[in-house]
Amino acid sequence: MSANNKQFLFNQIIWMGISIAISLAISLILPFPISLLAIIGIFILLNYYMRKRMMRRMGMGGGGTGIFGSMSPSSIFGDSSLKYYCMSCGTQHKQVACPKCGSKMKRVGS
Ligand SMILES: [Zn+2]
Numbered sequence: 001m002s003a004n005n006k007q008f009l010f011n012q013i014i015w016m017g018i019s020i021a022i023s024l025a026i027s028l029i030l031p032f033p034i035s036l037l038a039i040i041g042i043f044i045l046l047n048y049y050m051r052k053r054m055m056r057r058m059g060m061g062g063g064g065t066g067i068f069g070s071m072s073p074s075s076i077f078g079d080s081s082l083k084y085y086c087m088s089c090g091t092q093h094k095q096v097a098c099p100k101c102g103s104k105m106k107r108v109g110s
Pocket of ligand 1: 086087088089090091098099100101102103
């Protein structure tokens with residue numbers, strides 16, 4: 001687990017605590033059907049705010065494209081859309097070395 005994931009989980013737990021506290025407070029203050037509506041509304045707002053905050057944070061590390069901004073394009077698209085062919089025997093493979101001849105020379109094709 002990376003430090004980023006830990007931070008994320010920590011944030012999630014804090015937000016969960018905050019939202020539970022808020023919903024408890026609301027259910028104490030307001031009568032039942034209204035309190036439920038208020039809780040749902042606040043949850044939606046909190047969720048929206050959290051997502052916006054997270055997108056901004058993750059966008060800082062990468063190209064600013066939200067969740068995928070922190071990943072390199074090759075980690076998302078590279079393995080699925082690009083194919084690698086062995087330079088010596090032409091076998092298509094994704095390993096470091098060719099499974100057929102063991103050559104580590106590869107070329108990229110589609
Ligand atoms: Zn080969």
